[in-house]
Every structure is written in C-alpha cells, then in structure tokens.
Amino acid sequence: MAQNTVDTVPSHAPVTLLGLGTMGTALARAWLAAGHPVTVWNRTPARSAALAVDGATVAGTAAEAVAANTLVVVCLLDDTSVGDVLAGTDLTGRDVVNLTTSTPAQARARAEWVRERGARYLDGGIMAVPPMVGIPQAGGYVFYSGSRELFERHGETLSVPVGTTYVGENAGFAALHDIALLSAMYGMLAGAAHAFALIRKENIDPAGLAPLLADWLTAMAPSVHQTAEHLRTGDYTTGVVSTLAMQVAGTPTFLATADEQGVNPELLTPYFDLMRRRLAEGSPEEDLTGVIDLLLR
Numbered sequence: 609m610a611q612n613t614v615d616t617v618p619s620h621a622p623v624t625l626l627g628l629g630t631m632g633t634a635l636a637r638a639w640l641a642a643g644h645p646v647t648v649w650n651r652t653p654a655r656s657a658a659l660a661v662d663g664a665t666v667a668g669t670a671a672e673a674v675a676a677n678t679l680v681v682v683c684l685l686d687d688t689s690v691g692d693v694l695a696g697t698d699l700t701g702r703d704v705v706n707l708t709t710s711t712p713a714q715a716r717a718r719a720e721w722v723r724e725r726g727a728r729y730l731d732g733g734i735m736a737v738p739p740m741v742g743i744p745q746a747g748g749y750v751f752y753s754g755s756r757e758l759f760e761r762h763g764e765t766l767s768v769p770v771g772t773t774y775v776g777e778n779a780g781f782a783a784l785h786d787i788a789l790l791s792a793m794y795g796m797l798a799g800a801a802h803a804f805a806l807i808r809k810e811n812i813d814p815a816g817l818a819p820l821l822a823d824w825l826t827a828m829a830p831s832v833h834q835t836a837e838h839l840r841t842g843d844y845t846t847g848v849v850s851t852l853a854m855q856v857a858g859t860p861t862f863l864a865t866a867d868e869q870g871v872n873p874e875l876l877t878p879y880f881d882l883m884r885r886r887l888a889e890g891s892p893e894e895d896l897t898g899v900i901d902l903l904l905r
C-alpha cells in the first residue's frame with residue numbers, strides 16, 4: 609500500500625489569523641462557520657469584537673496570536689505591514705501562510721525572512737473579493753506558492769474559505785500569477801471604459817451595451833490559448849485568421865471613430881503603437897502575439 613508521506617493536520621485544525629480588514633474578516637468568518645477554532649489579532653482591536661461574538665478567540669498582541677497555533681495566516685495591507693507585525697513575534701516552528709498582496713520579489717524575500725526565523729512559508733495571492741469568501745459556487749480561489757509540504761499539510765483548512773491552486777515552490781509565483789491575471793483584467797476594463805465612452809453622448813442605454821460587451825469579451829477570451837501556443841512554439845502565424853496587417857490597417861477607423869465621438873483615445877493608442885511597431889519589424893501574417901516580445905525589456 610502506498611505510504612502517505614504528507615503529515616496532514618486533522619480536520620477543523622485551529623487557525624491564527626493576523627489582520628481583520630475586509631478580507632481577513634471574511635476569512636475568519638468562513639473558518640469559524642466551518643468549525644475551526646480561530647485566534648485573531650488586529651492592530652485596531654475594535655475590529656475583533658464582532659468575531660469574538662461569533663466564537664473567535666481574540667489575542668491581545670500579535671505575539672500571543674502567533675503563540676496560540678501552528679498555522680498562522682497573515683492578511684494585512686501590504687508587505688511592510690507584514691514585516692512590522694511579524695517582527696514582534698516568535699515564529700519558531702510556525703507554518704506561516706501569507707495572503708497579503710505583494711510583488712514576487714517581496715514574497716521571495718519574505719519567505720527567506722520567515723525561514724531565517726525558524727518557520728515554514730507559503731505565499732498566497734487571493735483571486736476573490738470578500739463576498740466570494742465562504743461561497744464555493746462563487747468560484748474564488750487563492751494561488752499558493754512556496755513550501756509544497758506546507759500546502760499539502762494544511763490543504764483541507766486552506767480550502768475552506770475559497771479554492772486553492774498551487775503554482776510552484778518558487779515563493780514569488782503566487783504573487784506573479786495574481787498580478788498577471790489582475791493586469792489582464794485592467795486591460796479588459798480599460799477596453800470596456802473606452803467602449804462606454806464611445807456611446808456616452810448618444811441616446812444609447814449603457815445597460816443595453818453591457819450584456820453585448822460581456823458576451824463579446826467572453827467570446828474573445830479563449831484567444832489566449834492560441835497566444836500561449838504561439839509563445840510555446842515560437843511560430844506566430846499558425847491558425848491566424850485576423851492578421852496583424854489587417855488589424856493595423858483598421859486602427860485609423862478606431863481612432864477616427866473616437867474623434868467623431870469626442871473621446872480621448874489614450875487607452876487604445878499605446879497598444880496600437882505596439883501593433884504598428886511589430887508590423888514594421890515582423891511578419892504581416894502574424895497575429896498580435898509579437899506585441900508581447902516588444903514589452904520585454
């Protein structure tokens with residue numbers, strides 16, 4: 609019979625949570641609702657009161673909270689606040705799971721900093737907003753990276769608030785995946801902002817445009833699979849139906865329409881500039897994949 613080499617913790621394992629902002633509070637409520645004993649600490653004590661009513665143990669200091677349980681989840685504003693709060697605690701033997709948004713380099717440095725203090729480290733990037741926490745059908749999840757052993761040991765507990773996706777031993781990879789997805793989201797939102805601006809001065813109901821936009825963006829989203837395949841193979845022409853040459857030829861129409869509608873094209877022009885540069889340097893039969901190479905410094 610295969611041996612289970614992972615030392616998993618029992619169901620309903622106790623959790624310490626540092627940070628009771630909007631997200632930390634949602635996480636604490638999810639663990640409490642699932643029957644986990646939860647010890648909480650927050651810089652502003654008032655935010656702990658409601659959770660105490662729900663059954664959380666409120667620690668007087670971060671050090672007391674860390675001392676209470678092996679699993680220490682951190683959900684603070686930024687990496688600086690994580691350093692400030694953990695500096696006054698004894699991390700020896702602790703399993704630190706840091707769900708605070710950071711850069712990949714900050715996450716790697718924090719992993720090293722925590723290991724130097726005798727603890728294990730797992731970094732997380734939360735792909736959810738607080739109302740999605742504790743609601744499995746909402747589809748939220750956390751990217752995790754760092755100690756796989758720690759991820760597996762606490763997998764059951766970590767999957768209580770939202771889903772879990774492990775992306776590698778490199779502690780910076782969770783943050784990298786998090787920021788990559790959110791960056792793509794901002795590009796999408798920028799495009800939607802331009803679309804709404806185009807109709808703003810007309811007698812067109814934005815509520816009528818919204819479902820059309822959502823459906824169109826959903827229909828276009830799978831194109832990322834072809835982009836990935838092009839990057840993997842290095843061949844940017846296979847399966848291309850909308851060539852770079854055709855798309856660059858269309859850009860004056862987009863800019864003239866913006867002008868006609870009295871809309872500043874500043875959200876579109878940086879991308880159009882890259883498309884034109886790539887056309888000047890590369891094959892007109894490519895799609896837009898080559899723009900990615902122009903972004904690399």
Ligand SMILES: NC(=O)c1ccc[n+]([C@@H]2O[C@H](COP(=O)([O-])OP(=O)(O)OC[C@H]3O[C@@H](n4cnc5c(N)ncnc54)[C@H](OP(=O)(O)O)[C@@H]3O)[C@@H](O)[C@H]2O)c1
Pocket residue numbers: 627628629630631632633650651652655683684685686688689692693707708709710734735736737738
């Ligand atoms: N909310 C979201 O939609 C969302 C989504 C995904 C990821 N996240 C990430 O989750 C983390 C927490 O977000 P949040 O929405 O809970 O933020 P928040 O509501 O602004 O709460 C921030 C928390 O950090 C604490 N804090 C800030 N500076 C501190 C310091 N120097 N020392 C000690 N504690 C400090 C605050 O304590 P006080 O109460 O004392 O101010 C509070 O507990 C962030 O990294 C955020 O990027 C949030």
